[in-house]
């Protein structure tokens with residue numbers, strides 16, 4: 455049975471529409487996201503030096519980082535999303551158009567394969583996998599589209615959306631689904647590496663699991679969150695592909711990175727659902743520095 459759900463030339467339009475609809479749903483989440491936003495903003499501020507340029511991938515409604523606190527500590531901030539309209543509207547809503555070190559880049563598909571798949575007259579799973587597996591091609595193309603390299607590159611809640619996008623195209627029961635999953639995650643880590651300058655840092659903010667699979671998360675205080683996360687991860691309760699150990703291993707496999715660490719988890723209240731989230735911070739190798747084992 456054919457399990458590819460979308461066909462034809464307009465996958466990118468359909469996925470842009472899906473992103474746009476989701477962004478509409480969380481438009482007014484500024485208050486709700488406050489504790490999550492504090493964690494994201496604090497981590498990015500800690501990494502900043504005044505000459506650094508920051509690139510935020512998956513900026514969307516800009517509810518999960520505080521640009522008013524980030525703008526003074528970075529030389530420049532570039533905001534990237536497939537739905538660049540959501541980003542522009544967020545700057546209007548937050549009244550920060552006057553901060554001239556913030557730029558909204560044109561709508562960009564950071565996965566790099568959507569544009570390629572739209573050039574394929576007969577979209578099929580094999581061509582998708584082939585495109586995803588071309589390790590460098592989609593990465594170089596996206597890196598060229600953006601204005602890197604950046605000293606700090608942050609990906610905020612984006613990787614799970616990229617995985618979701620694949621799900622819009624291919625049923626998770628498809629025989630090649632797990633290959634596609636691995637390829638999209640590897641592409642994202644390669645992109646982070648490609649966009650980060652030597653000695654710079656990439657910060658991958660990802661969800662671990664949600665209150666859908668662990669109701670206890672709603673009531674768990676921050677002080678007990680690490681223990682709960684360890685227990686759930688040991689039980690295998692995590693989004694497929696977003697297990698921290700697997701993600702660290704993938705960073706280490708990318709010769710561009712020399713060190714990767716994972717932060718303590720925190721909670722993100724997303725509409726009626728709570729997520730446990732964390733960040734993976736990786737340092738880009740400097741060519742003159744010998745690689746550590």
Ligand SMILES: C[S@@+](CC[C@H](N)C(=O)[O-])C[C@H]1O[C@@H](n2cnc3c(N)ncnc32)[C@H](O)[C@@H]1O
Nearest residue numbers: 473512513514515516517518535536563564611
């Ligand atoms: C969960 S949201 C992140 C939250 C967002 N920073 C906010 O505060 O609203 C993920 C974002 O990724 C964007 N996105 C999804 N697929 C993308 C793609 N292929 N390329 C670029 N951005 C994408 C969506 O438009 C959305 O804005």
